[in-house]
Amino acid sequence: MxxxxxxxxxxxxxxxxxxxxxxxxxxxxxxxxxxxxxxxxxxxxxxxxxxxxxxxxxxxxxxxxxxxxxxxPFTVADRKFYGATYLLDQIGDSLGLTEDLKACFPSLYKQIQSIAYYLILESDSPLFRFEKWSTLHRHPYGANIPSQRSSELFAGISEESKQRFFSCLAKRHQPDEYWAYDTTSVSSYSQTLRQVQYGKNKESDPLAQLNLALVFGQDSGLPFYYRKLSGNIPDVSTIKNLLADFKVLGFDKVKLVMDRGFYSEANINALLGERLKFIIAAGTHLAYIRRHIDGIYDSIRSFENLDEQYGLYSSTILTDWEFQKERPNKKDVIREKRRVYLHAYFNIEKYADEEAHFDRRLLSMKGEILSGKRNPDHETFYKKYFEITDTPVRGIKVTIKEDVVKQTKRYFGFFALMTNEKMDAITALTLYRNKDLVEKAFGNIKERLNLRRLLVSSEKSLDGKLFVAFVALIYLSYLKKQMQDKGMFKDYTMQSLLDKLDVIECFENPGHDLRVGEILNKQKLIYEFMGVETPS
Known part of the structure; x- marks a missing residue:
């Protein structure tokens, strides 16, 4: 209470x-x-x-x-659009989001909500057009937030208040829920932001970038934590600080799902050392993974291992991990075996595609050598897969190293997941594939929330704008999950659904209560599917 x-x-x-x-x-x-x-x-x-x-x-x-x-009493008669903002009001109340924002940002929460509403409903419009939107819509703050005021608002969102907010969100997550974790790059034109750096851009954008790490609840479909990272930080280096953040925020019983970009010996040791449950993808180029695949290589393609839903073969291997943990105070290292499960998968269609692609590459590289137009960037490939002789009489002769090619093709079509919680291979795969929640959320951040290019010039404004966008993402994620669960995407896009409600008006008249305009049956049905009472 x-x-x-x-x-x-x-x-x-x-x-x-x-x-x-x-x-x-x-x-x-x-x-x-x-x-x-x-x-x-x-x-x-x-x-x-x-x-x-x-x-x-x-x-x-x-x-x-x-x-x-x-x-x-109302002091001035007015009419405004209300249907879409009313929906967001009700979502905020039902999720406890409004309550958490008010507790953590008592003087700013209405402005934060209003800007979040604007980002959601006017995804293609820059923030300086907020004034026009504000005059036409009923929203929590109820007044204009000029451009200068929004910059002050962003700068006024403190790190301490954000941490309290994350803690509030984490307390609402469902027990035993797996959390999907991933990162993305956000490009920026800024030359003054310290964390905007050149790095591996996931969309091949030539600009400098900032990285964002996001944690999502797979069952609830809601985000509850994010981190801002320097643009040149690789994924594999982020786990240590993520686990430290979890400790500070009081997150317990954490279960993480991550792709192979986060796989490393140090990260596995860190996760096991914190006694956290995890599912992580592992590349088949690793000697540790290949050794275990070799053990089930001849048996995995049996009929009993074929899953009809996914159309692939799978096998689970119970094995040991050589766990190591340094203890700086005692100046020693703990070494012990920890039980892990390696789930191996073989996709025969993936095997055929990879083999055909590799064979075409071999032909292309062989053609480069024979033509005398060798590419310096391909020299390592030439040496690995070809025997090359060049004599004055016979000219250039290229022979493929069949044994090396056969060894490379041996692991085509395979992929692997590692877990430290007992489950079958298909359950692990289903949990892992649900991770696309994060990837789709990154799409929402960049497209709908107008963050594909960061248009801020100070660190404080950047931090504040990212936080407000994160709040907006919570609303969007709830909307998306409800639409998926109720099968609404066959009739609406998210934008068309919001537009359908955004035409509902409300009327303010001196001496009278707020009055809502006509609502069609289709609009009532949308509110019902969203778990919200129709405004009256």
Whole structure:
């Protein structure tokens, strides 16, 4: 149970609510219920209780009588678009997101929400057009946020408040949920941001970049943590600090899903050392992986190992990992065996594609040698796969090293996952493939949230803008999961769904309650699928 203060800028009154959070088993999501308990006295700070219907309770000692103040009056008649922002309001309440933002950013949470709404609903528009959108829409802050004010807002989002917010989100994650972890690059034109560096850009963009690491709940479909990284930091180097962040934030019982870019001996040791559960992809070029594949090479393609759903063969190998952990204080190293499971997979179609691609490359490289137009970048390939002789009489002769080619092709079509939690190979593969939640979320960040190019010039503004975009991503992720679960993508894109609701108007008139315009049956159905009551 929590006490929530909500300031109404229209009448200057701070209302006090009792908020109780609970887990809705039917909808499989956190919910909260608020009850009005009074108003906050602006002078003494005390709560003036009400009977729950806006009436002050009788004070027998003072001999006062109850006064019904009636509905909160509007001072100016106005009409605004309300349907889409109302949906976001309700999502924020049901997820506890509004409550967490208010607790961590008491003076800024409405501005943060309003800018997040704008990023969601006006994905193609720059932030300086917020004023026009604000005059047409009802939103949490209820007023314009000029460009200068938004920069101040971003700079005012402190690291301490963000950490508290991440901790609040983590407490709402579902128990025993696997967390997908991945990184992406965001390009920038800035020459002043220290973490904007040239590195391996995942979209082959020639600009300097900033890297973002994101943690996603696979069952809930919601993000609850991100990190900003220097643009030249490789994926494999990020695990150590991620685990340190988890400790600081109080995350326990962590289960991570990662791709092979994070695989290294040091990272496996770190994960095992922290007793964390994980699923991580491992490249078949590694001697450790190849040694175990060799053990099941002749048996994996049996009928019993074929999975019809994925169309591939699989086998699980229980093995040991040579765990090592340095202890700087004692100046020694712990060495022991830890049990891990290696899941090997063979895809016959993947094998055929890789073999055909490799054979074409062999022909191309052989042609380069025979033509006398050797590429210096290909010399290593030439030496590995060809015997080359050049005599004055016979000229250039190229012979393929059949044994080397055969050894290379031996592992085509294979891929592997490593886990330290007991499960079958197909369960591990299903959990791993759910990791595409993160990849799709990165698409939302860059496209819908207008972050493909970072248009900020200071570190503080960058940090703040990324945080507001992350808040917007939580709303978008909830919308996307609901649309997928209810099969709505066959009728709507996310943008068309929001546009469908965004035409619903509300009316503000002096002396009257807020009134909502006409709502069509299709619009009511959207609210129903989203788990939200139709506005009235």
């Amino acid at each position: 929590a006490i929530v203060n909500q300031f109404d800028k229209r009448n200057g009154i701070t209302y006090v609510y009792e908020s109780v959070s609970h887990w809705d088993k039917e909808k499989q999501q956190p919910r909260s219920k608020r009850s009005l308990i009074g108003k906050r006295d602006p002078v003494t700070g005390e709560i003036i209780p009400t009977d729950g219907r806006g009436k002050k309770r009788r004070n027998p000692e003072a001999g006062t009588t109850e006064v019904n103040p009636g509905p909160v």
